[in-house]
Amino acid sequence: MAWTKYQLFLAGLMLTTGSINTLSAKWADMFSAPGCSGTPNHSFSHPFVQAVCMFLGELSCLAVFYILICHDRRRPAPTIEPGQSFNPLLFLPPAICDMAGTSIMYVALNMTSASSFQMLRGAVIIFTGLLSVAFLGRRLASSQWIGILITILGLVVVGLADFVSGNRDDSHKLSDVITGDLLIIMAQIIVSVQMVLEEKFIYKHNVHPLKAVGTEGFFGFVILTLLLIPMFYIPAGSFGSNPRQVLEDALDAFCQIGHKPLIVLALLGNTVSIAFFNFAGISVTKEISATTRMVLDSLRTLVIWAVSLALGWESFHGLQILGFLILLLGTALYNGLHKPLMARLPCWSTEQETETGDAGETERLLGAEKAAQES
Structure with missing residues (x-):
């Protein structure tokens, strides 16, 4: 069945804004400017400030939700179901997970390439699958277990590509690249916990997706903004890449923006793109x-990798292509993308289709993932 123009627009919007989200975050990391009190030029390394901007984008989804509701109520026959009332504090635990996972990923993005960052986020299906079995009582089909194993293999290949490139690339130290990759994978564990919490406690309340994203964005924005105050005084040693070597120096970020206003464009791209990406x-x-x-989310990885190569942000490594293809195969098997092809084979029985029946439910769980949405 052919797609309508609106469906093509939505697919293009999701692919474009999802790619811009990661690329703009990486672009911000690549800026260098003086800081406060005459400190010399240094890189814009402010992952928690970037995370606040991302949550501001998610929070804007809440405003969009209420605008759509108000506009819809003016119609003779409203079409938008606002969902049942619920306790907003239900969103607090997943919002905390979202905040922790996003912040860790922005720290990691400063240490590794944008393409590896996006590829390694594919690890989320491993932990989501395992946690859904442990805490949601879900049974995974054999193809999903195979998909998880193939995804693990893909992560190993991508990690190996980063190890090889870390020995040849002067833009990142090998130790930073390895640390960044490990942080990305650790962040996916937190994101998986977030998704399982959303599945267990939130979706049963029939909450509109825009309202869910916006409410989590509200908690994340408020909490992380308040946490910037103690972070300004907490020493981080060599882990803190700002001049004062604290966990986060928000004042230094604003001083750098004052010296190089173009940084605002990168942060604005991150904020606006995450809002449109969630909507799309x-x-x-x-x-x-x-x-x-x-499928579009997987294509986003390819776009990010191609743009990074074109801009000279990273160099070509054949192992990354191999790792991407293996990760793509693992994701396809886990989400049942092979079923339409297999259904055409004479040996494919209805019993096998029943075996993979839980794939759609798990796919819905994965479909709830934002940046992180995430980022």
């Missing part, structure tokens, strides 16, 4: 399918 992702799931959303 939700709309693609509704208008087309969750499977299409996962």
